[in-house]
Ligand code: NDP
């Protein structure tokens with residue numbers, strides 16, 4: 309059965325970006341994410357002419373904000389955070405259709421007021437609108453919002469029709485397997501799965517989408533993409549920033565929940581999944597789930613598959629920075645990891661015996677997200693590494709950010725009258741080929757949700773598969789508390805334990 313037969317309103321990755329007349333309702337509209345990402349994303353879609361002609365934006369939150377003030381805040385957000393300048397002609401049109409509704413997230417009558425507000429917009433317009441609810445609040449109020457969308461009938465707007473209501477749910481989606489299951493159950497009680505868009509903004513990044521194109525639109529990779537040719541795979545999502553002002557959130561989270569369970573596992577799934585039968589949302593997500601389910605439970609013993617650490621004081625970007633335990637809002641005896649590394653084994657025909665190493669940390673040497681495919685060495689019959697030949701194993705690296713691009717390490721002959729070799733890098737860089745100023749992840753994702761394309765969102769079973777793998781690690785770390793927590797100097801590449809994780813297989817981080 310094809311995707312569109314299974315879910316008639318769920319399209320796959322397509323060229324057609326036309327969204328039906330839509331009203332986007334943002335819960336948590338006075339928040340940080342709304343200002344930094346969501347309003348600029350909507351604005352830039354407007355600049356590109358990708359918003360439907362009948363497009364409305366409604367902010368919702370507990371704080372009473374007059375419509376005019378909300379429009380003013382939105383304009384400020386665009387000036388400060390948009391990748392493109394505020395063009396009055398575009399903004400004025402959008403501003404005229406922007407409004408705000410005040411109400412609590414667990415206040416049932418407030419949702420009736422919201423329903424009334426939407427009905428008034430439609431009455432003025434004279435036609436129905438698709439409603440896209442964007443839940444951009446702290447996770448503590450995800451469930452009450454969803455319940456009230458159900459109880460007020462808002463979730464069932466135009467049910468069964470192409471413009472039926474949809475909901476985007478921000479991360480974190482749960483804090484472990486049990487809470488993710490509970491949140492899925494809450495959603496299922498109110499929405500059909502094809503109305504639900506669980507966001508992972510990494511999937512909206514250009515380079516992450518390009519992974520699919522590189523893998524499946526080029527014939528040279530697939531024959532090599534398996535245990536016969538690949539020695540190991542390393543996925544790094546390193547940040548230079550520390551926890552900043554988000555200590556309160558981060559203390560409840562840590563690197564495994566904040567980055568590995570979602571962003572890094574998504575990179576892994578796209579790298580290692582089987583070719584999907586089509587570009588349909590369900591085909592791609594079916595393959596990702598299959599892959600996540602094939603990952604073996606982790607060995608949590610002393611020489612096992614995991615490493616964790618906190619950053620200590622150090623240097624980043626040429627300045628001294630304090631350690632995690634000295635950051636604002638962090639407990640003096642905090643057991644929250646700011647760095648996590650995993651060694652994963654995928655038990656399927658393609659990958660058996662190929663270790664996949666994942667790492668993510670804050671306050672690392674530099675900001676870099678990269679997927680490195682390290683190939684096996686050629687038989688050393690002609691060129692053997694040693695004094696005479698400087699040889700590297702071939703590596704294909706997807707540079708997710710910054711300096712987005714693709715690189716291949718090859719061995720080349722050094723020009724001269726004797727035969728000497730040297731590793732060289734062949735590169736493709738987005739900025740050089742396509743120029744910069746590419747759309748931000750949230751632009752793509754908001755548009756996709758409006759259009760009804762769920763490909764770059766996480767399905768319910770997918771998030772559970774990922775939590776199933778991570779939850780035992782979180783439980784073991786919670787039981788151990790700060791005992792066994794490593795440290796690494798801010799500005800370094802992580803703790804020695806993460807090196808040992810690879811050294812046991814004769815590998816080292818690139
Ligand atoms: P904020 O802390 O800024 O909260 C958003 C809004 O929610 C606030 O303006 C406030 O609005 C309301 N709110 C805040 N605290 C509470 C509370 N305890 N109970 C009820 N309502 C509350 O969050 P962000 O905008 O930073 O993040 C929103 C969501 O997006 C979160 O789930 C976060 O994990 C996710 N996210 C955020 C990122 C970011 O960079 N900020 C990055 C990736 C994901 P009011 O008082 O008006 O109701």
Ligand code: BG6
Pocket residue numbers: 479547566
């Ligand atoms: C968010 C995490 O999901 O991703 C943050 O909560 C992290 O802690 C951020 O800094 C990184 O995103 P990006 O797009 O800057 O790599």
